[in-house]
Amino acid sequence: MYSLTGQNILITGASGFLGKHLRRRLESLDVELHLVSRREQSSSRPNTCWWQGDCADNHFVQNVVKQVRPAVIFHLAGNATGQRELKFVLPTYHDNLTATINVLTAATENGVSRIVLAGSLEEPSAAEEEVIPSSPYAAAKWGCSTYARMFHALYGTPVVIPRIFMTYGPLVENRKKLVPYVIQSFLHDEAPMLSNGDRFIDWIYVEDVIDGLVRMAAIQGIEGETFDLGSGVLISIRDLVARIARLTQASVAPVFGALPQRQMEQERVADVAKTSARLAWEPRVGLEEGLSQTIEWMKNSLASDVPDQEVSANSRG
Numbered sequence: 001m002y003s004l005t006g007q008n009i010l011i012t013g014a015s016g017f018l019g020k021h022l023r024r025r026l027e028s029l030d031v032e033l034h035l036v037s038r039r040e041q042s043s044s045r046p047n048t049c050w051w052q053g054d055c056a057d058n059h060f061v062q063n064v065v066k067q068v069r070p071a072v073i074f075h076l077a078g079n080a081t082g083q084r085e086l087k088f089v090l091p092t093y094h095d096n097l098t099a100t101i102n103v104l105t106a107a108t109e110n111g112v113s114r115i116v117l118a119g120s121l122e123e124p125s126a127a128e129e130e131v132i133p134s135s136p137y138a139a140a141k142w143g144c145s146t147y148a149r150m151f152h153a154l155y156g157t158p159v160v161i162p163r164i165f166m167t168y169g170p171l172v173e174n175r176k177k178l179v180p181y182v183i184q185s186f187l188h189d190e191a192p193m194l195s196n197g198d199r200f201i202d203w204i205y206v207e208d209v210i211d212g213l214v215r216m217a218a219i220q221g222i223e224g225e226t227f228d229l230g231s232g233v234l235i236s237i238r239d240l241v242a243r244i245a246r247l248t249q250a251s252v253a254p255v256f257g258a259l260p261q262r263q264m265e266q267e268r269v270a271d272v273a274k275t276s277a278r279l280a281w282e283p284r285v286g287l288e289e290g291l292s293q294t295i296e297w298m299k300n301s302l303a304s305d306v307p308d309q310e311v312s313a314n315s316r317g
Contacts, residue, residue, distance in 0.1 A: 010070035013077030055099035096140035134264035152224035165230030169206030170297035200234035205290035230270025
């Protein structure tokens with residue numbers, strides 16, 4: 001296993017949900033962290049440097065990679081909206097596909113030892129009979145993974161792709177995502193407004209995802225491969241909401257069918273067996289424990305909420 005100790009590490013999307021958790025994990029190691037965000041950030045922590053810019057800007061990416069000379073890049077930046085409207089095609093294309101190609105190119109030209117490039121459960125699997133992405137985001141992420149595999153095959157780019165399933169946990173900013181929205185609603189004695197809730201989803205606690213990302217940066221001989229990071233279990237939205245209601249001792253009932261169902265919703269389960277066999281990784285935090293920790297964090301943070309990001313109500317189940 002490759003040691004990250006003493007290495008320069010570059011994280012794009014470092015101010016996002018996964019980025020915040022990954023930063024915390026890597027801060028416990030003796031590494032030099034270089035963090036990219038489109039928003040202005042600062043840190044008083046030694047060996048930590050913030051870079052403000054957009055990975056869709058090739059000049060910016062080239063400049064950062066040339067100056068930092070990272071051993072490892074965690075590419076987490078992107079536009080994760082699941083909305084289907086036409087107006088989201090170009091933004092998701094540029095924020096995901098253009099940005100990813102810029103990072104892959106700069107990493108290849110500058111001899112980066114490993115790129116961990118975040119994939120998504122929303123992107124189609126190569127095993128599917130007919131590949132039809134379900135949203136502009138899914139199409140862009142599928143393109144990112146396809147380009148990553150091409151870069152590895154043609155140019156030897158040492159990229160590994162974690163296919164990340166539905167992640168939840170503390171530190172989430174977007175309170176309109178399903179889990180935080182439902183928790184917050186119940187804590188405020190408000191009935192969450194949801195679609196029919198019949199979709200089955202593979203839920204994974206954020207710290208388990210971070211475990212997988214770090215292992216993908218450190219294990220040798222896995223370049224060019226894709227690994228699922230999920231629980232390997234499908235749970236319906238109705239079941240999930242019922243568990244949250246019980247854990248929060250909710251006094252109100254959710255309203256299913258209040259919102260329209262989103263088109264082409266996908267139901268995919270993670271191939272945990274392959275990930276376990278190749279990476280010696282498996283999810284450690286069960287759904288009940290993960291929800292309990294998330295609820296506790298939200299109870300403590302409601303007094304200092306950050307502004308919600310604007311997302312479609314259709315994202316709620």
